Amino acid sequence: MRKKLLAAAAAVLLAGSLSASAADKLKVGFIYLGPVGDFGWTYQHEVARQALAKEFGDTIETTYLENVSEGPDAERSIEQLVRAGNKLIFTTSFGYMDPTLKVAKKYPNVHFEHATGFKHDKNMGIYNGRFYEGRYIQGVIAGKMSKAGVLGYIGSFPIPEVIMGINATILGAQSVNPNIKVKIIWANTWFDPGKEADAAKALLDQGADVIMQHTDSPAAMQIASERGKLAFGQDSDMIKFGPKSQLTSIIDNWAPYYISRVKAELAGKWETDNDWDGLKAKMVVMAPYTNMPDDVKKLAMDTEAAIVAGKLYPFKCPIVDQDGKTVDCKGGDHLDDGQVLGMNFYVKGIDDKMPGK
Amino acid sequence: MELLDPKFLESVILSILAASTPLLIAATGELVTERSGVLNLGVEGMMIVGAACGFGGAWLTGSILVGAIFGIVAGVLMSLIFALMTLGLAVNQVATGLALTILGLGISGLIGAGFIGERIALAPHLYIPGLTDIPFAGRILFGEDAFVYLSLALLIGVWWFLYRTRAGLVLRAAGDNHVSAHALGYPVLRIRLYAVMFGGACAGLAGAYLPLAYTPFFIPAMTAGRGWIALALVVFASWRPGRLIIGAYLFGAVTILQLHVQALGLGIPSQFMSSLPYLATIIVLVLISRARTGGSTAPAALGTVFVPDR
Numbered sequence: 001m002r003k004k005l006l007a008a009a010a011a012v013l014l015a016g017s018l019s020a021s022a023a024d025k026l027k028v029g030f031i032y033l034g035p036v037g038d039f040g041w042t043y044q045h046e047v048a049r050q051a052l053a054k055e056f057g058d059t060i061e062t063t064y065l066e067n068v069s070e071g072p073d074a075e076r077s078i079e080q081l082v083r084a085g086n087k088l089i090f091t092t093s094f095g096y097m098d099p100t101l102k103v104a105k106k107y108p109n110v111h112f113e114h115a116t117g118f119k120h121d122k123n124m125g126i127y128n129g130r131f132y133e134g135r136y137i138q139g140v141i142a143g144k145m146s147k148a149g150v151l152g153y154i155g156s157f158p159i160p161e162v163i164m165g166i167n168a169t170i171l172g173a174q175s176v177n178p179n180i181k182v183k184i185i186w187a188n189t190w191f192d193p194g195k196e197a198d199a200a201k202a203l204l205d206q207g208a209d210v211i212m213q214h215t216d217s218p219a220a221m222q223i224a225s226e227r228g229k230l231a232f233g234q235d236s237d238m239i240k241f242g243p244k245s246q247l248t249s250i251i252d253n254w255a256p257y258y259i260s261r262v263k264a265e266l267a268g269k270w271e272t273d274n275d276w277d278g279l280k281a282k283m284v285v286m287a288p289y290t291n292m293p294d295d296v297k298k299l300a301m302d303t304e305a306a307i308v309a310g311k312l313y314p315f316k317c318p319i320v321d322q323d324g325k326t327v328d329c330k331g332g333d334h335l336d337d338g339q340v341l342g343m344n345f346y347v348k349g350i351d352d353k354m355p356g357k
Numbered sequence: 358m359e360l361l362d363p364k365f366l367e368s369v370i371l372s373i374l375a376a377s378t379p380l381l382i383a384a385t386g387e388l389v390t391e392r393s394g395v396l397n398l399g400v401e402g403m404m405i406v407g408a409a410c411g412f413g414g415a416w417l418t419g420s421i422l423v424g425a426i427f428g429i430v431a432g433v434l435m436s437l438i439f440a441l442m443t444l445g446l447a448v449n450q451v452a453t454g455l456a457l458t459i460l461g462l463g464i465s466g467l468i469g470a471g472f473i474g475e476r477i478a479l480a481p482h483l484y485i486p487g488l489t490d491i492p493f494a495g496r497i498l499f500g501e502d503a504f505v506y507l508s509l510a511l512l513i514g515v516w517w518f519l520y521r522t523r524a525g526l527v528l529r530a531a532g533d534n535h536v537s538a539h540a541l542g543y544p545v546l547r548i549r550l551y552a553v554m555f556g557g558a559c560a561g562l563a564g565a566y567l568p569l570a571y572t573p574f575f576i577p578a579m580t581a582g583r584g585w586i587a588l589a590l591v592v593f594a595s596w597r598p599g600r601l602i603i604g605a606y607l608f609g610a611v612t613i614l615q616l617h618v619q620a621l622g623l624g625i626p627s628q629f630m631s632s633l634p635y636l637a638t639i640i641v642l643v644l645i646s647r648a649r650t651g652g653s654t655a656p657a658a659l660g661t662v663f664v665p666d667r
Contacts, residue, residue, distance in 0.1 A: 035466065035577035037473030067578070152620070158627065183620040186627030192581040193572045195612075198376055202616040205368040219572045226479070241476055241574070353624025 026266055028052065029086030030064035031077055033093040034191050040216030040235040041190065041252070042066065045092045048254035055259050059266065070095025078103045082110050088265045090258070091115065093190075094161055100124060111270050113261060116161055118341050122272055127257060130278025132168035132340070133307050134250035134286055135212075136314035138232050139172020140303050141247050141289070142210045143180050144296045145230055146173075151182040152203030154213040154220055156190045158355045160343045162214045167347045168314045169212060172303075174349055183208050184352045193219040204229055210247075221246060230291065237287040248300070249287035257283060276337060280308045315340055320348040363493045369613060370497055374505055375571060377609025379404075379563040379580075381508045383587035384594070384601055385515050386559020391591055392519065393552035394532035394545075395443060396660040398454025401584025402461020403435045403557050404564030405577075409469035411565025412575035416472055421480045424569050425504075425562060432561015433554050435461060440553045444546050447662045458584070466577045473575065480504065480570040504566045509602075511559070516598040528552060532656030535663045545663055560584065593642050595654045600645070604638065611637045 030049055034042040046064070053062050063086065068077045074096050081089050082103060090113045091100045097117035104112045104124040112124040120126045142151050151173065155162045166184065173180040183206055185199040192215075200211050200220035204227055211231040213220045218241040224231035225242035233239070233249025257275065264270045277283035286304060289297045306312035313334035319327040322345065330336040346354055383400055390397045410431035415424025439457050442448040480502040483489065488499040519525040530538045531548045539545045563583070568575045586608060594601035615630040 037466075037470060037577055183622060185616050185619040186631075188627055188631040189581075191576075193574075193576055193579050194376070194567060194581060194583075195616075197572045198372060198613055199616050199620075201368070201372045202613065202620050205365055205372070206617065206620045208620075217572075217576055218574060222476070222572055222574070240474070352622035355624070355627045 025058070026056075026060045026088065026262070027084070027086040028060055028062045028262060028265075029081035029084070029089040030062065031068050031074065031081070031089070031091045031093075031096060032064055032066040033070065033095070034067060034216060036064075036066050040218075042092070042216070044235050044252040045090070045254055048258050051255035052258050052262060056262060056266075060262060068096075071099075075099035075102055078112075079106075082107050087111060088113070088262065088270070094159060111265060120272055120274060125261075125272040125274065127273075127275040127277075129252055129254075129283045130276060131250055131252075131284055132164045132314055133278040134284050135165045135168035136172035136307070137286060137300055137303050138212060138248065138250070139169035139174075140176055141172075141292060141296060141300050142169065142212065142230075142232070143173035143176035144299065145247065145292060146177070146180070146210045148207055148209045149177060149180055150206075150208045151180065152200070152206075152208030152211045153182055153184045154196060154199045154203070154211070154215055155184055155186045156215050157188060158186060160341055163346070163354075164315075164340050164343045165214055166350070167343065170347055170349055171314060171319075176299075178349075180349065182350055182352070184350075186355060187215050189215065191216045193217040196220050197223050200224060200231075218242075233287060239287065239290065244291055246287070247291055248289050251285040251287055253283055253285045256281070278307070279304060280310075321345040322348055322350060322354075324348065367493050367496060369617065371501075372613045373606065373610045374497070374501065376613055377605045378505050378508045379566045379571070379583055380587050380590060380608060381563075381602065381605040382504070382511060382566065383560050383563035383584060384590040384605060385508070385512050385598070386556035386563075387587055387591045388594065388596060388598065388601055389515055389519070389528070389559075390552045390556030391659055392532045392596055392656055393528050393549045394535055394656055394658040394661070394663070395549050395553055395556075396450045396454065397436070397439060397553060397556055398451060398588065399435065399439055399457030399461065400454075400556070400560045400587050401580060401582065402458035402465075403432045403560035404461075404567075404584045404587075405465040405580045406435050406461045406468070407432045407561030407564030408567050408579055409465035409472070409564075409575060411561070412477070412568035413468060413472055415477050415569055416475055419477075421477075421503075421569050424477075425565050428561045428565025428569075429558045430561070432557040432559070432564065434557075435561070436553050436557020439557070440550050443662070444549055444553070447664050450660050450662065462578060469575045469577055473577075476574045477569070479573045502570045504562075504570050507562075512598055512602055519598065529656070532658055535658045535661070539663070539665055546665065549663075560587075563587070589638065592655075593638055595645075596656060604641075607641060608634050608638055 032042040036046045049062055065077050088111045092115045094116045097119050100112050100114045101119050104121050108123055114126050116128045117126050183203055187195050187199055196215050196219040200223035209229050211220050211224045213234045218238045221231045221238045221242040225245040231245050233246050235252050237249050239246045289300050315335040317329035387400055407428035411424045411428030414427030415421055442453045443450045482500050482502050485499050489495045527543050531545045535545045590604045593604040611634040615633045
């Protein structure tokens with residue numbers, strides 16, 4: 001009897017010590033929209049996650065679920081991470097907004113970070129990159145480099161995130177070529193290389209000579225390269241797919257943000273926040289400026305410096321929309337964050353009609 | 358840019374041909390498989406594995422042909438799993454096909470993981486000096502890559518095989534009434550095995566087309582549902598090769614044209630435009646079905662399991 005008790009006590013102690021050491025590790029979870037290898041949006045989150053693992057080594061344990069579609073599947077996946085013991089969960093796409101909120105309400109002790117959305121809660125913070133700053137720079141470059149004066153834009157879904165990118169691009173382009181035109185195709189997917197390639201072909205066939213995209217694969221860059229036209233990469237540096245075509249690329253640099261959030265969580269100081277950083281905080285990084293003459297390169301670098309210094313705002317007022325109405329300026333001399341986040345109009349100079357209006 | 362400018366029209370037609378080719382190849386294989394009585398829902402899985410292996414082969418050896426062969430072999434191997442389950446073990450074909458699709462997506466991710474971020478040179482296009490330079494028709498008829506010509510040759514070959522050879526007649530018989538075919542002494546299971554392997558080979562080739570001739574890189578799930586579209590096209594075609602080619606090019610055409618319409622800036626909701634290829638296929642299917650006297654034209658024994666009684 002005594003032997004049995006001793007054995008049981010030893011087992012409990014052992015189990016206790018094991019679970020204690022497991023509890024010492026902070027578990028951080030990630031929900032990815034696409035495959036890790038998409039070489040775009042999800043890939044950059046994965047790069048940041050690996051930086052996180054490197055930075056914190058054994059004190060944290062990271063997991064990720066990839067290819068989680070936005071919708072009911074998302075809620076299930078997030079809950080799965082919660083039940084697996086993850087205390088800090090990053091959901092990396094706009095469409096995860098409502099599922100994250102739902103799960104956050106169910107588990108007030110777990111902390112959530114949602115990317116590119118606008119709903120938040122006591123235990124759900126949001127973060128985003130001011131990619132539109134990069135888009136403005138791209139617009140300036142495109143305005144200078146486009147011989148035909150027509151840009152081609154491959155959009156994913158007509159949500160404010162994408163609309164603000166289009167507007168910022170056009171405003172940037174208009175600052176060097178007031179007559180710039182743009183053709184927009186909505187792929188209705190974040191990721192379908194075949195469709196993106198088709199869209200790029202269609203835009204180039206219709207006379208565009210600089211391609212920009214808000215979708216995630218290098219297909220459009222590759223088509224532009226094949227046809228000897230110019231393009232901008234998206235999310236990661238796509239120079240490999242367009243060595244003579246890529247002008248620059250907006251690179252999402254999530255690592256510093258993730259590291260700071262995990263630091264806060266480890267110190268017990270995590271608080272819900274609304275983080276929207278851009279070029280200045282290096283959350284948005286531009287790939288090296290290539291395939292352009294030196295004067296355009298200088299202009300791009302000067303524009304970047306001006307944005308970082310706070311001297312140039314992509315959405316500086318007055319902003320006139322497609323219908324000719326001047327948009328109410330709530331941020332002083334530029335649109336305030338709320339207006340940008342809810343942007344659902346095209347600026348003047350874009351001939352296409354907003355889908356769904 | 359003038360809408361009726363021959364150069365523009367030529368470009369559009371070239372895009373349509375390229376977009377329709379994988380659908381045509383995969384659907385041709387599936388047509389043969391279904392004509393023999395086997396419903397293979399695993400086309401998407403076989404296509405994506407074909408894509409992964411095809412890209413791997415081409416990247417490792419630098420040869421598009423080797424890549425295509427790798428893709429075909431990968432498709433055949435996947436189809437052998439399917440054949441073992443449905444023909445050897447008499448498992449339900451629908452469930453097996455779906456399982457194989459999921460398996461294929463997973464395996465392709467595994468195989469392809471090492472190749473992500475790499476790129477290859479696209480398949481070369483035919484160039485006959487003189488013929489290819491003919492404005493407008495030159496590039497369309499004489500300037501395509503090998504896959505496009507192969508897809509057409511394949512379809513014509515399948516048509517000839519099904520309707521002009523004894524073996525094709527026997528295959529159709531196995532699909533229409535396997536009990537009678539078996540009673541007449543034809544090796545139904547073996548016929549179906551060959552048909553399934555052919556379908557797998559075509560699916561693998563169609564999948565390999567995507568990274569070899571369409572977008573020169575591999576990305577997980579790059580088939581993006583084309584396998585399912587190929588399945589639907591077989592039904593659309595009422596299991597006849599002639600209608601299959603119409604269906605494949607119709608779908609490809611609407612897919613490309615909806616993008617062009619968007620780029621023209623007419624303001625039609627993009628979500629509607631994206632659904633247009635599928636809507637067009639359904640509408641055309643309804644229209645041609647009205648000419649039927651009623652009843653399905655599917656092979657009568659499609660999807661039913663056959664266990665020979667000695």
